[in-house]
Amino acid sequence: MNQLYIMIIAVFCTVDVVGQQAVALIPRPVQVQELQGSFELTGSTAIVAGRSEKELGEYLRDKLHSSTGYNLKVRAAEGETNHIVLQIDPGLTLPSEGYRLTVGKQGATITGKDRGGVFNGIQTLLQLLPPQVYADTLARGIAWKMPSVTITDYPRFRYRGMMLDVSRQFFDVPEVEQYIDWLSMHKINRFHWHLTDDQGWRIQIKHYPRLTSVGAWRGPKEQLPPAYGSGDKRYGGYYTQKQIRAVVRYAAQRNVEIIPEIDIPGHSRAVAVSYPQILCKPDTAFLEKGSRATANWDWRDPNVWCVGNEQNYKMLKVILKEVASFFPSKYIHIGGDEVNPYYWDHCTRCRALMKKEHMTNAMELQHYFMQRVEGILHSLGKRMAGWDEIMDGGKLDSTTAVYAWRSTAKASEAAMSHYPTVLMMGSYFYFDMAQSVNDRGHDWAGIVSLKKVYSFNPLENNLFPDASFHYVKGVQGALWSELLNKPPRFMEYQSYPRIAALAEIGWTPQGERNWGDFYTRLTHTHFERMKYMNIAFRVPPPEVWYRSGYVTVVPPYPGAEVRYTTDGSIPTVASPIYRDSIATRFPDSVQCRTFYSASLASIPLKPVRVAAGEWTMEPATGMTQQAWNINPVFDQAGSWDIAFTPDTLDNTFSVKQVELLENGITISSARLGNITKGSWRYRLVVPAYDATKQYTLRAEMQSSKASTGKVSMQRLPYLTPETGIIVNMPLMQHNALPLTDYDFSTTVSCMPNARAGDNLTFVFASPLVCKTITSVTGMPMLGLFPIQHGHLELSYDGTHFEYAVPYTDGTASVSPAHAVKAVRIVIDAPTDAPMMVIQDLRIE
Ligand code: TNX
Numbered sequence: 001m002n003q004l005y006i007m008i009i010a011v012f013c014t015v016d017v018v019g020q021q022a023v024a025l026i027p028r029p030v031q032v033q034e035l036q037g038s039f040e041l042t043g044s045t046a047i048v049a050g051r052s053e054k055e056l057g058e059y060l061r062d063k064l065h066s067s068t069g070y071n072l073k074v075r076a077a078e079g080e081t082n083h084i085v086l087q088i089d090p091g092l093t094l095p096s097e098g099y100r101l102t103v104g105k106q107g108a109t110i111t112g113k114d115r116g117g118v119f120n121g122i123q124t125l126l127q128l129l130p131p132q133v134y135a136d137t138l139a140r141g142i143a144w145k146m147p148s149v150t151i152t153d154y155p156r157f158r159y160r161g162m163m164l165d166v167s168r169q170f171f172d173v174p175e176v177e178q179y180i181d182w183l184s185m186h187k188i189n190r191f192h193w194h195l196t197d198d199q200g201w202r203i204q205i206k207h208y209p210r211l212t213s214v215g216a217w218r219g220p221k222e223q224l225p226p227a228y229g230s231g232d233k234r235y236g237g238y239y240t241q242k243q244i245r246a247v248v249r250y251a252a253q254r255n256v257e258i259i260p261e262i263d264i265p266g267h268s269r270a271v272a273v274s275y276p277q278i279l280c281k282p283d284t285a286f287l288e289k290g291s292r293a294t295a296n297w298d299w300r301d302p303n304v305w306c307v308g309n310e311q312n313y314k315m316l317k318v319i320l321k322e323v324a325s326f327f328p329s330k331y332i333h334i335g336g337d338e339v340n341p342y343y344w345d346h347c348t349r350c351r352a353l354m355k356k357e358h359m360t361n362a363m364e365l366q367h368y369f370m371q372r373v374e375g376i377l378h379s380l381g382k383r384m385a386g387w388d389e390i391m392d393g394g395k396l397d398s399t400t401a402v403y404a405w406r407s408t409a410k411a412s413e414a415a416m417s418h419y420p421t422v423l424m425m426g427s428y429f430y431f432d433m434a435q436s437v438n439d440r441g442h443d444w445a446g447i448v449s450l451k452k453v454y455s456f457n458p459l460e461n462n463l464f465p466d467a468s469f470h471y472v473k474g475v476q477g478a479l480w481s482e483l484l485n486k487p488p489r490f491m492e493y494q495s496y497p498r499i500a501a502l503a504e505i506g507w508t509p510q511g512e513r514n515w516g517d518f519y520t521r522l523t524h525t526h527f528e529r530m531k532y533m534n535i536a537f538r539v540p541p542p543e544v545w546y547r548s549g550y551v552t553v554v555p556p557y558p559g560a561e562v563r564y565t566t567d568g569s570i571p572t573v574a575s576p577i578y579r580d581s582i583a584t585r586f587p588d589s590v591q592c593r594t595f596y597s598a599s600l601a602s603i604p605l606k607p608v609r610v611a612a613g614e615w616t617m618e619p620a621t622g623m624t625q626q627a628w629n630i631n632p633v634f635d636q637a638g639s640w641d642i643a644f645t646p647d648t649l650d651n652t653f654s655v656k657q658v659e660l661l662e663n664g665i666t667i668s669s670a671r672l673g674n675i676t677k678g679s680w681r682y683r684l685v686v687p688a689y690d691a692t693k694q695y696t697l698r699a700e701m702q703s704s705k706a707s708t709g710k711v712s713m714q715r716l717p718y719l720t721p722e723t724g725i726i727v728n729m730p731l732m733q734h735n736a737l738p739l740t741d742y743d744f745s746t747t748v749s750c751m752p753n754a755r756a757g758d759n760l761t762f763v764f765a766s767p768l769v770c771k772t773i774t775s776v777t778g779m780p781m782l783g784l785f786p787i788q789h790g791h792l793e794l795s796y797d798g799t800h801f802e803y804a805v806p807y808t809d810g811t812a813s814v815s816p817a818h819a820v821k822a823v824r825i826v827i828d829a830p831t832d833a834p835m836m837v838i839q840d841l842r843i844e
Helices: 003-016 054-068 115-128 173-185 240-254 269-272 285-286 310-326 350-358 364-379 407-414 448-455 466-470 492-497 499-508 516-531
Strands: 031-040 046-049 074-075 081-089 099-102 107-112 145-153 157-166 190-194 257-264 331-335 385-387 401-404 419-423 471-481 543-547 550-554 562-564 590-597 614-618 624-631 638-646 655-662 665-670 673-675 679-686 697-701 705-714 722-728 748-752 759-768 773-777 789-795 802-806 811-814 818-831 836-843
Touching: 003 448, 031 099, 046 054, 046 638, 054 074, 054 081, 074 590, 081 115, 099 115, 107 115, 107 773, 115 145, 115 173, 157 173, 157 499, 157 665, 173 190, 173 240, 240 257, 240 310, 257 310, 310 331, 310 364, 331 466, 364 385, 401 407, 407 419, 407 466, 466 471, 471 492, 471 499, 492 499, 492 722, 499 516, 516 818, 550 562, 590 665, 614 624, 638 655, 638 697, 655 679, 655 802, 665 679, 697 705, 802 811, 818 836
Parallel strands: 046 074, 046 081, 081 107, 157 190, 157 471, 190 257, 257 331, 331 385, 385 401, 401 419, 419 471
Antiparallel strands: 031 145, 099 107, 099 145, 543 550, 562 590, 614 705, 624 697, 638 679, 638 705, 655 665, 655 697, 673 679, 722 759, 748 836, 759 818, 773 811, 773 836, 789 802, 789 818
16 A cells, blocks of 8 residues: 555656656756746836845846846835845755745745855746846847746755866956856856966966966967967966956855865976976986986876975965965865876985885875875865875875766765765766767767766766765866867857756756756757857757768757758858758768857768668677678778777677678778777778679677677778878887878877978879878877978979978868879978877878
């Protein structure tokens, strides 16, 4: 009986959860009851606020002002009708930051548990109004109506944060404030400000002025070399203490607490160039060997604070004391990540300290350092926060907060060790990762799509057993800015809509979260809000397929406007709208793009050939041969990319020997593949195509588990002439062959940095007739480490080379007048980075 009762409740609740709400709010509130009728806001609506709510009332008035044109009165006495009442009621039986919002014909009332509660209620109220409410110019002819509702709402986590790296790229005060404002509208209540890193120190410290006069700038004549696209110019900036105080106030008004980060002891190159005395004192034997860490490029910068130098703790105390004086947050984040112990190992002072403290390895120095900094922070009345590396090497104080970024295992470890834990695992929360395989972005933590972010469920896989979940304080997204230098407004593109998903993870109970429901609210309503907020968010591209002479488009959401071209150009807002499949023999010239508005459009995509086939395999120890008829997708000679993608990740799966047969006879084969983003990829160069013949793809595959998956084929639009290579620069690889296989994922790097005059020549086996030759440099996808100062030369006879074209933005493209014999890449000046990366030629 009892059980039945519970079951009925469960069913009832589920229906309620999945039931669509007419009001589409993000993050989704805990409880919404929709009622009949609505309330219309007019110029004579009053905002009723007592003394403690007055400033919130003024915030609301200002928010409503630009779009409605109204200048609403904020007053203390309650009128009978037409009002928005704001009140704080600490007696409300809701968690902190919770609120109740009721809208009826007479007006709206927001009762908050505390100031944050009222603020959050105001955000919900704004979302109930037409999306134009967010416009910063007058929106005419709009009835400012909100539907009658009763909402009871409170956050799932107390800590709902977003981190922004302002070191690799600098964002000025208006940009930061704008960013915080957007966060607050998503009920995010922490802004983690990553203020210092190897590429720039961004916070004024009065006792150490060189930190910003020297450490905030990079460029050809600066102490810090150019980096991450800053190129030839002096680049940088910092915030004065006055500015910081203003941003702290601005954020506090929006219920956002700022957690400053001063990243030590690693990521400290900007300090090291300003005050070199913070560095280690390597012993003479080490120095004589001539081993300089900087000559040995490591992604972890070796400019690390010396642990054995007492003066450093004095200096840190002064710095942290200033920091503590203008950030009211309880926590100060001190980084602690990715320390390169290279110098510690060879430093007389660090070695002496190790001996004194009976330490056996350098990681114990890291722990020692953290404990000292923890002590400094405590003496300043603050608590310490750091990246999960701070757990290594020993126990810290139980108030110290751990920001788990490396893995879910690190998150479990932190919570199970009873450290207050913030979840920001790269694979879900690093918004500097690419959003799809076709997008720009890092991918070391995988592709972090919107759906991937939203799928995060901390209750899965018994990640936080027993009481350890109690130590999970919340979730946070991170936007590292290495790659944010381009294209314009990429910072916003990387942030939204992923932050909308983050907001809902942080706010909404797990049981009320549902991807389909979220995606509908997002695309139907929230996109429109973000448009008026003036966020250059990522518009999802359509799926574009090709098979048997037709390109078919699947719009990313119902009603999405997809435009296309068939001439290889990028679709514009004037291109035709896709309505029905496109008949074409040249799918590679088709491009499609979603247009949300004239200025908000997705990346353009070319058709993907519908999978050539699928496989199903039993577990086996030996190779299994599989074959597929590929006539529907194979339609021309040239270079083809064949991808084998298992349905579920399986590292026992492998593919060997891929062949293409024409009427049963092998005409192309490949033995060497590579694994990229979960697929085995092979490249086939197919010499001929004849529409009357039968084509088959054959592969040898193996897996010790049962395996299913799909085989897809993409034609590469490039010619693949046989070429030799003559190298005249310090290549890192033993040979340059990866540059001649027309596999654009295999590159070669030049390290150390090339010098002026260094060059590399491609010599074609026979004179090459082609339209264009393009040399793309920099890491595939990321674009890091391109050639910045260089040019291409052409030779028509193999002996005389003539200047053709300079590199711009890492790319140089030339159209030869007639058959060419050789192409030469010539470096004019070194790049600003530790190395240069060169890709295969793209010949069309
Ligand atoms: C790792 S996350 C870093 C950052 C990089 C980021 C790039 C962390 C504590 N350190 O310095 O910017 O990866 O994704």
